[in-house]
Amino acid sequence: MEMRMDWDADGALRLALQGRLDLETVPDIRKRVLKALKKKPSAQVAVDLSGIERMDTAGVAFLVELRNLVGGKAGDWRLEKASGAVMKMLELARLDVLADAGADHGRD
């Protein structure tokens, strides 16, 4: 599992995840993100999901939790570039409305 964290000029956190986001990888990823946010608090987060090969409910739950970690308003939390498989998992969790699908819908 790879993860990149960048901060925009206006302090928004950009998270790019790669590989598996599941039961086994989520605990470490969560720890790292928490630590980074503690060092450099950010009120906005955007997650780039395009690199995710496999995601399970733990992954979905982590993405949801992120929203809480940055303050918790709808506009401050964005899921971007969800692939088909990832979208299906979000659908299964009834959260598909929250994510932007596919690379062409991306906003960067």
Add this chain to the structure above:
Amino acid sequence: MEGLLLDVLSGLGRWTLGHVRGTGRAGIFLMHGVRGVFRKPKKFRAILGHVHFIGTKSFFVIGFTAAFTGMVLGLQGYYTLSKFGSEGLLGAAVALSLIRELGPVLSALMVTGRAGSAICAEIGIMRIEEQIDALECMAIDPHAYLIAPRFVASLVAMPLLTAFFDVVGIAGGYLVGVSLLGVNPGAYLDGMQKSVEWLDVYMGLVKSFIFAMLFIWICTYKGYFAGVDRGSFGPEDVGRATTDAVVVSSVAILVSDYVVTSLLL
């Protein structure tokens, strides 16, 4: 006639085999439970919960039993000792009987009746409702998850309850002996202090550990295998297991009490 003889013999054989098998299974069960203490999952919170159930919730019963046991010891002791004109030894007599014998035994019997039966029924219900099967299907070892925490909790709670029993019992003896019958308070306490030795306390402690292990082993075992031998899993199997558990535990406590006493003397 021959048929009858054969019937009796085969019945006897089946009975023996059944008991041998049962004993072997109980031994393996104990081993798995003890091994489970050192295995996943973490069980600190579960142990706390069971200590609360076995220990804290038994306080009232134990206190009550202890008070009256101590009081009766005070009465009887006074009656006997006064025949020899040695009422002053009352404190020693009460304390020694409680610490060496009655404290551990009665605490264990009361805990068996109060908590042991409930534990057996709880685990028995988990058996008949397939909850234990469900645990196995989650790759969770029921011995480590269900049984081991109860083993540890019992070993923690029983000595404490026994100590509590001893203290309350001695106070009960004091109440009757000193306050009602007029034994000299100094003599009561002083005699106690002089006569009770480390070996007595040690014996009581060893007993309470052994009883704790025995009762929790038997009660969890009976619940765990409720109905398994008959291949039927109904409420009546839990009832039967619970009755068995209490009877067998009580007998085991009394028998082992004799054995331990004779070994430690």
Add this chain to the structure above:
Amino acid sequence: MAETEAGAIIQVKSLNSFYGQRRVLQDISFEVPAGKVTVIMGVSGCGKSTLLRHLIGLKPTDPGQIFVEGRDLAGFDARQMEAFRKRIGVLFQAGALFNSMSVRDNIAVPLRVHTRLAEPTISIMVRIKLHQVGLTRFGDYMPSQLSGGMRKRAGLARALAMDPEMLFVDEPSSGLDPITAAGLDDLILELREAMGMTLIVVTHELESAFRIADQLIVLDQGRVLAAGMPESIRESRDERVVQFLTRRADERTRDQEGYLSDLLTGGRKVGVHP
């Protein structure tokens, strides 16, 4: 031995099962294709739950009768069994919820034991599962405060907690109204779609069976009466299959003499005799 056919994750080869002397399953053979829904049907008491117990390794099986990915289930040691069981989820016929803890804690049990996930993450996962089975507001309830159908769904949520590869469910929709039952059917199909889950579903409901099944197995008195794609079952000419599908009750006791003698002698235990 036992080379896996392409796609079969579980193979059952002439499985026999006994309770004591009585044989309840006889010569059962079929395969469970990976990533598909296999539905097991049959009248009450025909041995469906017993078959499930064999598949999940709860009832001991003789060697050479059940294979998981080509390996004999009977030969699994403790570690292999644990590995297998981490990959499966099971819903028992009666739910088998732990009645000493809330629904929420029930679902969290496998997560707390097997993963290092933080408690906030777990609690979100639990809510997602509850939502999937339509029990959003019932996390804090104790199992004894739920209805039978709700207990079933809570059990399903628990079976799904670890996102298992294989899911075994024993009559998920018994005791449910048609609408909730249809919701569960949808969920089953979604799980197959989204996660490629392999599902083995026991059910009585014909309609639901035909909706979700990729493969149908009809049991009758401990034997496989028919097995195959739903269409082929529907077109079957077999008398017993037709009877089962058209829900005709067993014919009035044809054997009047035998019935009479049963009435008089108290009868004997029924079943497939060895």
